[in-house]
Amino acid sequence: MRAISLDVGDKTIGIALSDELMMTAQGLMVINRIGIRKDADKVLNLVKEYNCSTIVIGLPLNLNGTDSVQTEKVRAFKQMLENKMLSTAMKNIEVVYQDERFTTKIAESVLIDADVSRKKRKEVIDKQAAVIILQSYLDRLAAMKQQREQDI
Numbered sequence: 001m002r003a004i005s006l007d008v009g010d011k012t013i014g015i016a017l018s019d020e021l022m023m024t025a026q027g028l029m030v031i032n033r034i035g036i037r038k039d040a041d042k043v044l045n046l047v048k049e050y051n052c053s054t055i056v057i058g059l060p061l062n063l064n065g066t067d068s069v070q071t072e073k074v075r076a077f078k079q080m081l082e083n084k085m086l087s088t089a090m091k092n093i094e095v096v097y098q099d100e101r102f103t104t105k106i107a108e109s110v111l112i113d114a115d116v117s118r119k120k121r122k123e124v125i126d127k128q129a130a131v132i133i134l135q136s137y138l139d140r141l142a143a144m145k146q147q148r149e150q151d152i
Contacts, residue, residue, distance in 0.1 A: 001053035004028075004046060005134035007100065007126050008057060008074045013039060014126030016134040017050055022141065025134035027127040040080045044090065053093060055081065058100030058133040098137045100129070 003022055007014035013031040018024065031042055047055060057078055060070045082095055 002050050003054040003056055003134060003137065004043075004050060004052045005056040005098070005130045005137065006043065006058065006077075007130040007133055008077050009033070009126060010070075010073070012126045013043070014128070014130035015043075015046065016127065016130035017052075018134060018138060022138055025131045025138060027131045030126050036077060036080050037084075040077065040084050043081060044084055044088070047090065047093060055093060055095045056098050056134055056137045057095065058129065059097040060100050063101065096137070098133050098140075100133050 001022070002020055003018040005016045005025065011033055013033065015028045015031065016025045017028045019026070028046070031039060033039055043055070046052075057074060059074060060068060062068050062071075078095055078097070085091060085093060085095075
């Protein structure tokens with residue numbers, strides 16, 4: 001099984017995908033936003049195509065941990081995904097949030113360090129942010145698994 005992550009913005013959704021061992025994240029694509037229903041359908045088609053068991057959505061909180069205007073939009077998108085999954089055979093897919101504070105800044109730094117041009121950075125920044133969101137989630141899962149094994 002795989003996990004897919006979403007960096008949900010107003011104009012685009014950056015998407016990343018894990019490997020089947022759920023150890024590493026790779027950028028997949030950027031979806032240009034059309035409307036919440038059609039965008040959710042595109043995401044769910046990718047979930048089916050790549051046989052994903054988990055959808056990780058970046059949650060854009062304020063620095064102090066409170067909700068922002070964008071946070072509410074992301075929560076609405078998650079709700080749309082879950083509603084659409086209820087009416088399909090996708091009921092068992094887990095949809096979780098991952099704190100995404102600083103991911104765009106980190107993504108930009110990674111791309112600058114890789115000497116990616118300003119124009120190209122604009123095209124791939126959301127996909128790179130989705131990679132960072134997913135890798136953070138995967139690292140957290142691995143740390144929890146390691147902790148459980150130490151406790152046994």
